[in-house]
Amino acid sequence: MPLLKDGKVIDDVWAFVEDGHELSPGGCVIVSLGRFLSEHDQLLARNHSIGVRLLNSDDPALLSPFLDQIHLVELQFPKYTDGRALSQSQLLRRRHGYKGEIRATGQVLRDQLRLMIRSGFDAMIIDEADAEGVYEFSAHELSEFYQSAADTSDTIFVKRQRARQSKAAE
């Protein structure tokens, strides 16, 4: 399935390594939160990028001390109607200031893309032949929103305030 990063299809260089399995000496690997927390010294000492897979029940705060050394966090959508990863992503971005990749896996459907992007996801594995086209369409289908979120777009409330201020300045 295509991997989208910032709306473009790219090759996936990451591999998940099961708990208990040995890491290959090179390459970008994703490990479970449990493994990361118990082996972070060795994992971070490798000269390769490290990613962490969070289950929906995992608390992103546990990664907080390490986030500037982690390059990818994988969050899961076991069903497209399960929105726990949206909260996890918001927490990673806005509470803990994480700047690396947040990748959506599982049941990722085009009609959920906009929510994911606004919640801080910049990558997703999606079962669409024209993944870039679908992304481009879904990401821009709605142009206005009320809530501030993990993306940097201006909210309606911000735009209204700006309009008031520029009116007052005139």
Added chain:
Amino acid sequence: MYRYDEFDDTLVRERAKQFRGQVERRLKGELKEEHFKPLRLQNGVYLQLHAYMLRVAIPYGQLNAKKMRQLAMVADVYDKGYAHFTTRQNVQYNWIKLADMPDVLDVLADVEMHAIQTSGNCIRNVTSDHLAGANLDEIEDPRTWCEIIRQWSTFHPEFSSLPRKFKIAVTAGETDRAAVRVHDIGLHMKKNAEGNVGFEFIVGGGLGRTPFVGPTVREWVAKEDLLSYLEANMRVYNRHGRRDNKYKARIKILVSELGLEEYRREVEEEFAAQNTWEKVVLPQEEIDRITAYFAPPKFETLPATSAAFEAFKAESREHARWAKNNLRTHRAPGYTSVHIALKQQGEAPGDATSDQMRAMADIGERYGVDDIRVAHEQDVVLPHVKLDDVPAVYAALKAAGLHASNAGLGSDIIACPGLDYCNLSNARSISVANEIQAVFADPEFEDEVGTLHVNVSGCINACGHHHVGHIGILGVDKKGEEFYQVLFGGRADEKATIATIQGPGLKHEEVAPAIRRVIDTYLSLRRDGGEKFIDTMSRVGQAPFKEALYAAA
């Protein structure tokens, strides 16, 4: 009433366009029903027994004539000439074709209306007191905060795939007409010790299979913290609410399983951890902008009594009765609030024809400062009417068949659509409600009985709110036959109480006679004519009523 600016308008129109695309993909077969379902649900489209149903949002029940006329037009052009006003202050159409839905959303957008988040596992239409801005005892108009919550919750990126639906209600009066203790989150506006107005947060109330009266999580939350504290609650729920069983997925189950103390601790911890930039604080200018839309109309300086109104009452018992039952005290002298009970004998509770909708629009526009509300009792209210105009209003209502004079009485029954429409239902609701209405067909008898709330649900999902009826009726299916369990003692107001099931279900035809025996028992036990049914029941206990219920033959 709130008016859309360019941003609100763009959002609603783009949403209509988006849904048009989703419907087209569905009709072309590109989108499986399984994947379309949550999309259509978040836009109020249900698949019912016979057809698709569209639920249109009426934020906090607020309408005007223009909107009401458009709703009537939709009923005529796209449905069968009628619509149903709901317990969540919304309106439903039962016969709209899926292919027509996008056109309906467009014509709704033309009058600043939509169907966003009227179903699905998201934050639903926020409801409020239908007398907001008119009643005597409110400390502030709650609609400003309802509108702020409406905007904040619309397409919230984090809270659009919750474990289950989420209903918020706001009230600001001492008397709670919004049933805030039986909502996922109920907000009761109150002053703190310093005299500042804020919100009591009641979380985890609800009806359905597992009814709860919601506990207070925080006695007082400042206005500037409202949205941030809401987000803290929503995040705890989104992360930790159960997703393994849809019947245990509401926030009431989370609060109950964690226990109030632990739930409160988690919310307070989340709230305290919010960074400044995570806080949702609206600029005061924005709050002022929204508040200005709910400024009270310019009430004329009028005497407290009206000769025309007094003459109207003296004219006939019919007039006197309607005035006594359907008018509510207004805060401005010489004004009243008119309760239009959509509860004519033999009609489906909450239903109105397109002609009746247009009549309500005309009356509201001419005599009611163009302010029309939907009440959670499945009724419509004109909050601001001059006493001098009451005779004309009554005449116009009567001409439209909208003069049922039973507001708040035994035949003003709340009932779900039941097995006649709903594919969840186990039993008919409308016919049982109509038979109970017939018990009160004699106006003198109904007046003698006085205040009585009867609620009928066709299944355990409790859309007729049977748990909070003074008398609740619950339809159940036993081996293909309809039976009706009877509950006593519920209430949805500030003294919210969950009703108690009395015993085995009754057959359809046994229900109305049994209710009659219960009412007769009340009349024989009450202290005097001023003691309401519910008060007599709480004074003497439910036993004699139960005995009467099962006393047949």
